[in-house]
Amino acid sequence: MIPMRFLRQLMHRRIVMVASILLVLITLAAIAAPWLTDFDPNDTAVLQRLKGPGGEHLLGTDELGRDLLARIMYGARYSLAIAALTATGAVVLGTALGLFAGFFRRLDTPLMRLVDAMMSFPDILLAIALVAILGPTLFNVVLALVLVYTPRVARVVRAQTLVVRELLFVEAVRALGVRTSRILWRHILPNLLSPILVQLSFIFAYAILAEASLSFLGVGVPPEVPTWGTMVAGSQRYAHQAFWVVLFPGVAIILTALSLQLLGDGVRDLLDPKLQKAG
Template sequence: MDGGRPATIPPGINVAPEMGDIMPPVKAKKGFIGFLRRNPTIAIGGTLVLLMVCVAIFAPFLAHRDPTSLAPALRTREPSAQFWFGTDMLGRDVYSRVLHGARVSLTVGFSVAFFASLIGLTIGLISGFIRLADSIIMRFMDGMMSIPPILLAIALMALTRGSVGNVVLAITIAEIPRVSRLVRGVVLSLREQPYVDAAVASGTRTPMIILRHILPNTLAPLTVQATYICASAMITEAILSFIGAGTPPIIPSWGNIMAEGRALWQVKPYIVFFPAVFLSITVLAVNLLGDGLRDALDPRMAKRL
């Protein structure tokens, strides 16, 4: 260019025409729909979880009868148009009890995942960044991890009376060590990064370094771990209720329903079958959601062209 005018081409020189693009432009899938298309596992798992949440919320409207009402004249009825999932040995509608049982399982799962992640995150941040606290706190966490979670939950429930709140507390205490060790491992690798050294050299206080530089980088693995804790908590709650150490029998939960139907398993298997199917689908959905989040949040496993 010369003064805004195209440069003149000397005579005798041929200029090849511009070549078109060999590959057509790739249209990136943006937005929420594009994210779900790139991560079908999240879409499937999230849809199933959302469906179960809707079932739990609208259980009083979807249920045919009161899940605690007794009708001895209607006991052990087979599944039919009147009783979709049949009735148990006390004449209670299994369909209504399964729908209301979703409330207990999802409440326990989400509550344990939230409280265990919050407490474990705090412990992991402190022990991972402060070396003196690490030598004290993690030895205590190691001692708790030496006890299987289900046995620790049973021992804690033996000290209290059966209720949903006590079940949440017992399972949360059993899950905290695993979250704290995960966060601690992430923090140990992050505190050696140059930007953390720069923050320390500039005089930034330790709490601000943890909040600004360490905490945001721990949220992705913590979110994935929370989904697995949620699924594990629902299974643990069902086990506690199945052996009589969980929620009271008057509260319908999937574990209680299966516990009450195990005596008639060989002749009336539907009493155990339907709550077991709902529990399996919910746990599968939460695990699918966790696997999808792991693939989406881990840059090493991101799908690239």
């Protein structure tokens, strides 16, 4: 009952509902790509290169004659998978760091100094440095983005843990001699789910943009992997004569990231008691 009520309240905002519908459509298009298009995303046809939108190629073709619609739908699988793995990894690692730093006073200073050091670098520069060190593979890009966004989550979780740790019910279970691990996972962590969920949606959006930026700069996933970022990066030199090769993958990136941001804003507004009272 509570999840359904939460979903109804979330969908009450039209902009959030539109963003959610768009995300569902993009996800379904990625999953059902083999049934929605007859073209293979990697099949080249030089005689059909840079063909404009229309006819059998609804969104046109790229510089190698590959169907752009097929590449965007198949590319959504990689872009969404990279973003999902990044968001999940950053939330899990950041939550663990934030919990330990906020609950154990002796760990607070060293862990937060490490987090501060990582956050002192701009996200994209730190990601570029990590990928350059690790190598431009799909796994390494995800690993680099996880390390980049983990400090964000750790900061938020630590701040909330410091508040929850001092509440009376936590003091009561500690006085009863309950194990520390049980206090953390059964009594403190459930009270942190709201900010964690919001951070998950935001990092999902950030990761899509970051992967596209890394690919555009030539330090992302290998060019043969058809992510939206590699499509824009590989076709940018032809944009002056065939705008669609950059426009449509760019629109996919923007719409997905914007929808995730709007969904995250809606979740935050719904879960934050202060914002509810203000409304």
